[in-house]
Amino acid sequence: MEEQAILDAVRALALAHPEVAFTVEIEGRTRARWERADRFARAVAVLGGDAADYREGRAMHEGVSVWGVFALPTHTHRDASKVFWLVNGRPIRDRMLLSALRRAYQDVMLSERFPIAVVCIEMDPAAVDVNVHPAKREVRFARPAAVRQAVVQAALEAIGQGGAHAASALADDAVRLLAPRSSPSASAPVAPRSMAPEPLAVEEPQAAWAFARPHPFGRPLGQVQKRYIVTETTDGLLLIDPHAVHERILYERGKALLAQSGSFPAQRLLAPHHWRPDAEAHAWLKAHAKDLARFGILLAEDEDGWRILGVPALLAGQEAPERIVEGWVQAAIAVGDVPSSEQGPRIWRKWFADRACKAATTFGRAMTMEEIEALLAQMAETPNIAQCNHGRPTYVRLGLKELERLFARG
Template structure:
């Protein structure tokens, strides 16, 4: 068979196979073009889930009438002109393939008018066959109409799903876009009926969070904004207690472009590892900003993926930023209180504050009057009950105090003086309040400023011990234990090359490794704390992580798992009777311990019941 050039229509249809997967792909390409044209309002009209009709209207800059035929030709674009432009792409679209690809598999109409033009123009394309350019009345902006998608490619049309399924894919992509561009108004209709409207607002405001992900997420998320090493990460991460059974609320953007990146997803998963219950997934909306020359967006036909020049740096930056943000979720601090506290500054070593505008953490929203001041201050509130909080806690202390040695009795007397809050001389009530009783030897009951706190004492003590053990080991570093007889480990050739290349990294983790052959390494030392925890399997996992992510937390995770087990065995058990002083000491430790809102396994350690909630139980005030 002789070699011959392909017909232009067939070339476009082959390109459509890469660019146009389903109606949602068409909506994505056309709406991104509208945003690149500077549109502030975009109307999306759909019929039969986009299979019958997709119409995108915008109020952007429009297209010159003479350039309409050029707009539907392959590799024609106004967004790049040189290799330098391609290496620093700042627009959502840039390939110049979308319009001709879509037009080759549909009945396509492109109509547009520049703001300075007297009238618009339109061009029709039927399955790749271009019609004549004709004048048309049109408001400033552009309208693209796509009818009967895949009508001339029956094999592709058969793979389309049900109308509801295709519409769901379109709505999900528009939700993702709405989060990234809250300054653009989006109006969506389906089968002639308005279905959704995203009202415009300020960039990165909480309005779009509520419109897209609901009030639950908006009320239980932590605002993150941190910059260092030429990178800036900002957005919202859900508190650990707001977790999902799937990854349906995970949105990540690079320079405003929604992408999927395994390295970043891995970094987020590691950051939540200590606070999330097994089998659950975090929710987040995160925006990473960096110099466009440090990221390659031209690695996927549909622009779903990117490639970072410094992938290891990005991974570590995302992990450390989120890990430090989640460390602020201490017990006793509700979402609203975190919001009212303001911003947590997180300065990176060697980075001047001026280089990180707005850096820090703050909760996204909540009543501004809930708490004011710094981390060590609480706003006292008078209980609706007749007794002052201090009087009530003193009374309960006397009622539930157990016979104890003189030292313990002295401590109780000092802590619970009549008329004064225990351990406080200024009338302020700590976040977890003051202990009043122990329930069934499992839970601590505490009276706080606005209701009742219930604490799982074993889970809370487990987290406190775990964090102390981690801090102690972090201060000492990972000690290496030499092996009397070096361990010979058989690996694949690429794994052995990774081990040889990453010798310094492995040494910092406690492994002394030298290459002994094409697929063999000698292990001369292992982490001392994990010497009896199958170090050969652990080393294989570490090398696999270094190959895939350029970073590994396997050793730290294995160490943390061992320390968590130690902390669990050392924590107070059920049915152990605690005195009031011991319970209060545990509450104060919880308030001072990072991540104390969850135990080592991700279970909650405490719960708050406000007086308003308790009043509803008993129908008070009705």
């Protein structure tokens, strides 16, 4: 326990002073060692793992300056122990800041997981009270909302930069799963990768196949078990889950529509669907059915329930009309009682979060090569494409290095 406290203290110093090398020896054993580095490399060394799995984020908000190193959304931890906070160089803990950080990751990360990050906050020392807690680990901010806002902005910047990149830890997991148990490579320590983030881009289109422009997600080879797409990149292959990709594309389209117009266009159903909601939904609809029209949901009450006349065009054909509407009503009830256009994005996020990952139209369906190419092209244009809205990865990249480890050549 004491040992842990020592390590924690030195770790905080190491984060605040990357220009100094640190070695922690406890009873003759080296417990930690950090070489001199720039602050990004030092943060990665303290957090652990591959530099390619981290991005920097910066923000300046009402006199609060934030710089941080944030893990990709598919590189996560089981608890908050890998989130480090420094305020003017001093290590702190703050539950509100932690929940703000988790909120920044909320539609790109598995809900039960935690981010991995180092967050450095600089501000006027007069605006932060460090004498709240005897050990001075807790502080009180004069304007906590401004600090939270700056942290969220910095995290979102990092997530935006890294949103198309799947964590390299996924490839390590894949190799561990696939490699024969007896193979020495399965238990051998993973060699540290190069510190430079690797670009996903294909450098030159191949002669037998070319997109109109260079394609970041590779040359499609085909589909495995009517499900996973395999593509070849310049340095290996990608295994792509088209369902998870489709989920992210749909989610981002909805977000963009709501941001542009605050509404979803409706698609009228050829034949209205009769629907009997539960008592709570029915009572809510009595008051609010008309408010749902701006979200493309057209309803009319009849003797023993409702007729669904239209659903959001975006979702038409994705799921049964009553499932779309039922989910939307439940999401609207959860978000608040008057569904206004400002609440659209929150209702949409909730609707999508509650929707099971497996409710896929592309699940278990053979795709044509044209469909695969169209999907890859959409992937290239969609934000946060490396994970579905639930935080599951959309692809795993196996580079030559991982393939060589699989075949015990590494």
